[in-house]
Amino acid sequence: MSSTGRVKMPAVLENLQAITECVTAAASSAGFSARRIGDMELALEEAVTNVFKYANPGNPGEIEVACASGGGKFSIEIRDSGQEFDITKLPDPDLSQDISERPIGGLGAYLIKKIADDVNYRRLSGFNVLTLVFNLEIKK
Template sequence: MSIVFTITLPAKLENLQKMMRSVCDSAQIQGFARKKIGEIELAAEEAWVNICNYAYPEQSGDVEVIGKADDNNFIIEIIDSGIPFDITALSDPNITDDVDERKIGGLGVFLMKKMADEVRYRRENDRNVVELIFKKAGGG
C-alpha cells in the first residue's frame, strides 16, 4: 500500500475545504465513480468536523490526513493528538424518533460509518488514528 497524499492542517472548521480538496482529487485519481466520491467526501467531512469539535477542547492542535491506496482499497487516515476518543465505540442514534425526540447530535459519526466500507480506530503514540476504508469496485 502506498501513500498517495498527506496534508496537515490546524483542526479548524474553516480548513474543511482544503482537506476535502485533497481527498476528492485523490479519490478521482484512484478511479472512483462520482457517487462513491460523494460518499468518500461525506465520511471525510464527518471525521474532520468531529475532530474540530471535540479533539482539542482547551488548546489548538493539528490534524494530519494521509491517503493510502493499493489495487483493492483506498484508505484515509485521520490523525489528531487530542483527547482519546474511540469513534467506533459510539452507539448509533435512534433514527426512528420523530422531530420532538430526535437528538441534534450523533448523526455525523453514524453517517461516517455508513459511507465507509469499514472504519477502524486505534490509539497510537498518544494520538487518535481513524482509518476510513473504501473498497475499489472490482478489487478484493
C-alpha cells in the same frame, strides 16, 4: 493506478475544504467514481469536524490526513493529538424517534459507519488514528 495524498494543518473548520480537496483529488486520479468520492467526502467531513469540535477544546491542535489507493480500495487515515475519542464505540442513534424526540446531533459517526466499508480506530502514542476504507464498488 495508485495515488496518494497527505495534508497536515491546524484542526479548524476553515481547513475543511483544503483537506477535502486533497483527498478527493487523490481518489479521482485513482479512478474512483464521482459517487464513491461523494461518499468519501461525507465520511471525511464527519470525521474531521469531530476532531475540530472535540479533540482539543479551546485550543485547536493539528490534524493530519493521509490517503492512498491500492488493490481496489482507498484508505483515508485521520490523525490528531487530541483527547482520546473512539467514534466506533458510540452507540447508534434511535432512528425511529420523531422530530420532537430526536436529539440534535449524533448522526456524524453513524453516517461514517454506514458509508465506509471499514472503520478502524487506534490510540497510538498519544494520537487518535482513524482509518476509513472504501472499496471501489458501492457498499451494499
